Amino acid sequence: MSNPGNINDLIHYLIFGSLAFIILSSAIMVITRKEVVHSALFLILCFFGVAGLYVQLRAQFLAAVQILVYAGGIMVLYLFVILLVNRRAIEETKRSKSFKKISILVGLVLLLEFVLIFMGTFLKEGAKEKIIEGSFSMGSTEYIGSVLYTKFLFPFELVSVVLLAAMIGAIVLSKRKI
């Protein structure tokens, strides 16, 4: 762990902790709500938390893109489709009781293993010395633009073909008569 007396680090940890709490609690809410619209709204909250995490990681362009495209485009599409297909309440099937005990036991064993691995990663002190703090301009729009259109031109064009294919596919799949 880094020097705990540093107030800057404490603020970093506080921001990370609150953002992680928002992300994980809203993700748990997404998978447990009975009403689909509530799940969609909690997913939007999760995306806002993830965007805050990106800002903390000096990727401000990605944070803006995440809010615009993910929370503002994809989730609006989800809400439209929920509007169209939410006819009646969907009953979640009940599982048998013996499955429940075994699954809780296996889940606890896995959780214990997970926690042990997490504690173990703090023991390796050598790996942390290689951490290079990213400069602020690396996540800026100018730098992303200058890299995206020169070094990563081929993936950029490929992704545009993917979008075209998805557009055609979505239109054909949702037509009544092809």
Add this chain to the structure above:
Amino acid sequence: MIPLNWYLFLSAVLFIIGAIGVLTRKNAIVILMSIELMLNSATINFIAFSHYLNSATGQIFAIMIITVAASEAAVGLAIIIAMFRNKNSINLDDYSLLKG
């Protein structure tokens, strides 16, 4: 400066929550939303590594991930609309034609 393993474990836990959502829910739209959670956890991983290795490649790949997630959501939702037109239900228990 937060060490890298915190971000990796956050993304791992988010992935697990998404996987539990895919495995337990019966509503097709909630399953698609859990897939979005898993995609987001992978994107957090990419951006964390891009920060800690001082390279913009992670952020560029995160843009690609968001683009592919958008196209996958569009096609998946079109499929759900077609399913709903056929059977008037998106409960995956009703789609058991292949069951023996």
